[in-house]
Amino acid sequence: MEMLLMVLCLSMFGVAVAALAFGAATRPAATPQKPQPAVQAKPAVSARFFSDRVLPIVPPLPQVPIEVLLHQIENHVRLEQAAAESFVEFPTEALLYRKTTSPLVN
Amino acid sequence: MQHELLVGLSSSEVEQVMALGTKTTVPSGGLLFKLGDPADRIFLVERGRIRLTLPMLLRGRDEEVLIEEKSPGQTVGWSALIPPYRFTLSASAPLETAVTGISREALLQYFDRSPRTAYRISSNLAQVVGLRLQLLQAMWLREMQRTIEQRASASAS
Numbered sequence: 001m002e003m004l005l006m007v008l009c010l011s012m013f014g015v016a017v018a019a020l021a022f023g024a025a026t027r028p029a030a031t032p033q034k035p036q037p038a039v040q041a042k043p044a045v046s047a048r049f050f051s052d053r054v055l056p057i058v059p060p061l062p063q064v065p066i067e068v069l070l071h072q073i074e075n076h077v078r079l080e081q082a083a084a085e086s087f088v089e090f091p092t093e094a095l096l097y098r099k100t101t102s103p104l105v106n
Numbered sequence: 107m108q109h110e111l112l113v114g115l116s117s118s119e120v121e122q123v124m125a126l127g128t129k130t131t132v133p134s135g136g137l138l139f140k141l142g143d144p145a146d147r148i149f150l151v152e153r154g155r156i157r158l159t160l161p162m163l164l165r166g167r168d169e170e171v172l173i174e175e176k177s178p179g180q181t182v183g184w185s186a187l188i189p190p191y192r193f194t195l196s197a198s199a200p201l202e203t204a205v206t207g208i209s210r211e212a213l214l215q216y217f218d219r220s221p222r223t224a225y226r227i228s229s230n231l232a233q234v235v236g237l238r239l240q241l242l243q244a245m246w247l248r249e250m251q252r253t254i255e256q257r258a259s260a261s262a263s
Contacts, residue, residue: 066164073172077171081174088241088244097251
């Protein structure tokens, strides 16, 4: 009986030592959880990621000289006026919405 | 050449009306009148061409953009006969152009003396104004149609 109690105590001691050893072994893993800031830093990183994605500027479309643009507008107005005159002379829906070759709308 | 404003008048009536006016030559690139100016004369184009323009902001710069062109026989500046007697467009000559300008005062006095001619000219003026309205209405509708098509294709993509 005494032997049995001794074995039981030793087993419990062994279990306690093993538990302590396990605790000590797992503590370093628990400690890194402390740096929660590292987790909080993530959004900052991702925010920077998104801003980096937005930052690149789309290169502007090549602008034609203003004289060329004015010429295109005048040409457009003439074509539109001719189309409108055709419609007024002979009003049909097809003539009203007849397409022109104006580069401003094509 | 027959002026659209004087259609239906006898040759003596045409002579009387033309005698009310003053012939002016606008040099190439010259300005006949400017948007907002008091309109006290109506112009009949005799030779050359008149550009009717409106200011438009293009890349931060005010530019005169062509709205309509008038050829010999056509009428310019009918704002002179319609309140509030202010030009609603600017008119310039892309090449040397001759016009006959008739003052509102002289024309109205003549109308008082000759109601038949007044009726003819007013009728012709109504056609000129009506044609402008029809043309601009059609042009505006075409523009609206394009805007709607663009918006429909943008929302579909």
